[in-house]
Amino acid sequence: MTALLAVDLPYWAQSLLRVLGGTVAVLLPAGTIVYLFLFKMMSFMQSRLGPMEAGPYGSMQLFAEVGKWLQKEDIAPERADIRVFRAAPLVVLMSTFLLVAVVPFGPDAYFTDFEAGVFYMLAVSSISTLGILMAGWSSANKYSLLGGLRAAGQLIAYELPMVLAVIGVVIQAGSMNLQTIVIKQNSDSIFGWDGLGYPYILTQFVAFLVFMIAVQAELTQTPFDMPIAESELVSGYMTEYSGFRFLIFFIAEFATAGVFAFIASVLFLGGWGVPFAWFGWDDINSVDNWMNFGGPLIMFTKMMVLTGIIMWVRFSYPRFREDQLQRFAWKVLIPVSLVNIMITAIFKVAF
Amino acid sequence: MPKPQVPGLVKGLGVTLGTMLQTIKPKKLGGGAATVQYPHEKETPPIRARGVIALREDNCTSCMLCVRSCPDWCIYIEAHKELAPPRRAGGAPRKVNKIDRFDIDYALCMYCGICVEVCPFDAIFWSPEYEYSEPKIADLLHDRTKLGEWMETVPEAPALEVGAEKKKGK
Numbered sequence: 001m002t003a004l005l006a007v008d009l010p011y012w013a014q015s016l017l018r019v020l021g022g023t024v025a026v027l028l029p030a031g032t033i034v035y036l037f038l039f040k041m042m043s044f045m046q047s048r049l050g051p052m053e054a055g056p057y058g059s060m061q062l063f064a065e066v067g068k069w070l071q072k073e074d075i076a077p078e079r080a081d082i083r084v085f086r087a088a089p090l091v092v093l094m095s096t097f098l099l100v101a102v103v104p105f106g107p108d109a110y111f112t113d114f115e116a117g118v119f120y121m122l123a124v125s126s127i128s129t130l131g132i133l134m135a136g137w138s139s140a141n142k143y144s145l146l147g148g149l150r151a152a153g154q155l156i157a158y159e160l161p162m163v164l165a166v167i168g169v170v171i172q173a174g175s176m177n178l179q180t181i182v183i184k185q186n187s188d189s190i191f192g193w194d195g196l197g198y199p200y201i202l203t204q205f206v207a208f209l210v211f212m213i214a215v216q217a218e219l220t221q222t223p224f225d226m227p228i229a230e231s232e233l234v235s236g237y238m239t240e241y242s243g244f245r246f247l248i249f250f251i252a253e254f255a256t257a258g259v260f261a262f263i264a265s266v267l268f269l270g271g272w273g274v275p276f277a278w279f280g281w282d283d284i285n286s287v288d289n290w291m292n293f294g295g296p297l298i299m300f301t302k303m304m305v306l307t308g309i310i311m312w313v314r315f316s317y318p319r320f321r322e323d324q325l326q327r328f329a330w331k332v333l334i335p336v337s338l339v340n341i342m343i344t345a346i347f348k349v350a351f
Numbered sequence: 352m353p354k355p356q357v358p359g360l361v362k363g364l365g366v367t368l369g370t371m372l373q374t375i376k377p378k379k380l381g382g383g384a385a386t387v388q389y390p391h392e393k394e395t396p397p398i399r400a401r402g403v404i405a406l407r408e409d410n411c412t413s414c415m416l417c418v419r420s421c422p423d424w425c426i427y428i429e430a431h432k433e434l435a436p437p438r439r440a441g442g443a444p445r446k447v448n449k450i451d452r453f454d455i456d457y458a459l460c461m462y463c464g465i466c467v468e469v470c471p472f473d474a475i476f477w478s479p480e481y482e483y484s485e486p487k488i489a490d491l492l493h494d495r496t497k498l499g500e501w502m503e504t505v506p507e508a509p510a511l512e513v514g515a516e517k518k519k520g521k
Contacts, residue, residue: 044374045367047385316367317360 018111025100029258029303030251035062036304037311038254045315069250072243077140080240084138089241089248091131096252098124099259104179106272106295107287117178118170121263122163125218128256129155132227135249136237147236150322151227155218157326161333162214168207168337168344169200169267178263182271183284189277197275201268203347206340208268210333215260215310217329219253222314226322257307265302272299398506400479401462403493404455405501410474413448417466417475425459426466427452453495458488478504 009017039061043050051058076085102117104110114120129152136148173181181200188198201208217224228236238249265271272295273287281287320328376382387394396402413430429452434444467475478501485491493501511517 041371044371044384047370047374049374049384049386049388052388312364312367316363 021109022097022100022111025103025105025262026096026255026259027251029262029300029307030255031062032304033254033258033307033311035059037308041308041311042315045312066247069243069247072246074243074245075240077240079140081138081140084134085240086245088131088135088138089245089252091134092128093131093248093252093255095124095127095131096255096259098127099256100262102178103259103262103266103299104182104272104295105299106292107284107289109272109292109295110179113179114177116176118166118176118181118267121178122159122166125162125260126155126159128218128252129159132237135241139237139240141240143233143235143239144237147227147229147233147239150229150233151220151237153322154220154224154226154325154329157329158214158217158224158333161210161329161337162218164334164337164341165204165207165210165214166267168204168340171341171344171348172200172203178266178271179284182266182273185270186273187276187281187283194275194277197270197273197277199268199270204268204340204344206336207344208264210337210340211264211267212306212309213333215257215264216313217325219257219260219310221257221310223317223320224325225319226325229319257310258303261303261306261310262299264306265299269302269306271302272296274298396479396481398479398509399477400481401464401477402479402481403457403477403483403501403504404460404467404498405476405478405505406453406455406495406498407474407476407502408450408453408495408499410472411450411453412472412474413450413453414471416469416471420465420469422463422465423459423461425456427454427456450495453498455493455498457483457491457493476502476505478502479506480504 035058039050039058051061054060054064076082099121101111102114102121104113132151132155133148136144136146136151139145139148169181170176173184175181175184185199186197188194190196190198190202220227227233228238230236233239238246241249272291274291274294276282276287279288373382374384413428415428418424418426418428428450430448430450432446433449435447437444464477467477480501483491483493
């Protein structure tokens with residue numbers, strides 16, 4: 001961050017910049033995803049136009065929605081565990097903000113350069129499970145409780161294939177630092193040809209698929225939306241929430257989608273980088289400074305493509321049954337990713 | 352072993368993508384949404400749509416069949432007898448019912464159409480007109496002049512199907 005501006009900032013200014021940057025990195029993707037995919041793409045896929053009145057092509061609709069939610073009364077059920085009930089949405093949103101802290105957006109545009117970044121990312125992403133379970137348990141509502149328990153079962157089941165899928169990438173890169181993983185992908189070459197760098201989606205395609213499916217489940221997007229199955233559980237763990245607290249859940253859902261897409265693009269698609277050979281860069285130190293502004297844009301584009309796929313799948317598929325959902329995780333995804341780790345390890349040792 | 356489901360999954364993605372592209376395509380090229388942006392452009396309802404009920408007052412004999420058959424009791428008729436000149440010269444003067452009041456309360460009406468079905472004198476008709484909402488609920492009570500005005504919007508009865516039985520008698 002400091003190198004980005006080429007000035008020495010005092011500590012408080014750096015912290016302020018980081019907080020602002022983190023907020024933008026979480027809320028901007030969330031807003032874009034909600035408008036572009038949830039409002040517009042979904043409507044088009046159902047042969048309707050979606051919001052059209054608020055602003056040109058309904059682009060201000062999101063602000064109207066936020067205003068509406070902010071005006072609503074903040075209701076808590078009489079027998080709810082009030083403190084836990086109020087804290088739960090914040091815990092879910094917090095996990096999103098913690099996630100974005102390790103994502104690199106450029107050669108110097110990162111929040112923390114963390115050696116165990118992948119490990120941290122996987123650990124922090126499961127905090128949201130805690131928040132969801134808190135919400136389900138404290139609502140004093142049987143629908144919420146069922147939704148919360150389903151969510152806990154599902155998120156834990158799909159955490160494993162996600163972890164195992166990422167291990168393939170970690171083995172190949174030889175590092176858990178997300179920044180190092182990005183640099184590796186962009187500075188390596190495929191059999192001596194360096195026109196494309198070496199994005200790990202080429203070798204780790206299976207891991208990419210498993211990771212994206214697991215992300216879909218972690219976000220409780222539609223084929224895996226058992227926890228908020230609206231036809232049976234009203235709204236699952238969110239049933240009792242209204243107004244601002246519901247809004248936080250809503251933001252957290254789509255912000256997490258954006259952050260997971262950021263992480264997926266870092267792990268598999270080469271992150272913020274362009275292949276270093278294009279501009280004759282050798283390593284991270286020779287990367288031009290403009291990449292600090294180009295990098296976030298590249299990341300944003302990749303994020304939009306990945307969330308586009310997530311939403312496309314969401315709008316197309318019907319919901320899994322609970323037992324199918326669990327069976328899919330334990331009997332298909334986990335064995336597949338274990339085999340993937342094995343093959344990756346063998347290739348890593350052999351070559 | 353059941354067949355692998357992958358082709359069906361891909362096909363499903365194709366359907367949604369196709370619909371999206373069809374909706375995005377400009378109207379000139381035959382694309383566009385299936386919906387209508389209502390206040391800006393009007394939808395044309397099918398001619399047999401149940402929009403509003405119109406009254407042809409001359410045909411009404413205030414027989415009260417519609418009033419009695421209405422499940423919501425939303426039709427109000429008041430009438431008095433009058434003497435009319437006889438049909439044939441030298442006959443006794445006829446007694447006819449003159450309507451004083453014929454109201455339909457659209458705040459109550461559930462658009463079942465039983466009154467239209469039951470009317471023996473073709474005095475009540477369906478009209479596809481649908482824009483008659485009011486700021487005040489009391490204004491949804493349409494009196495006989497207003498119901499008469501709806502007659503202009505009643506479409507021509509569609510021609511009988513080939514081979515359909517003609518009405519006997521007159």
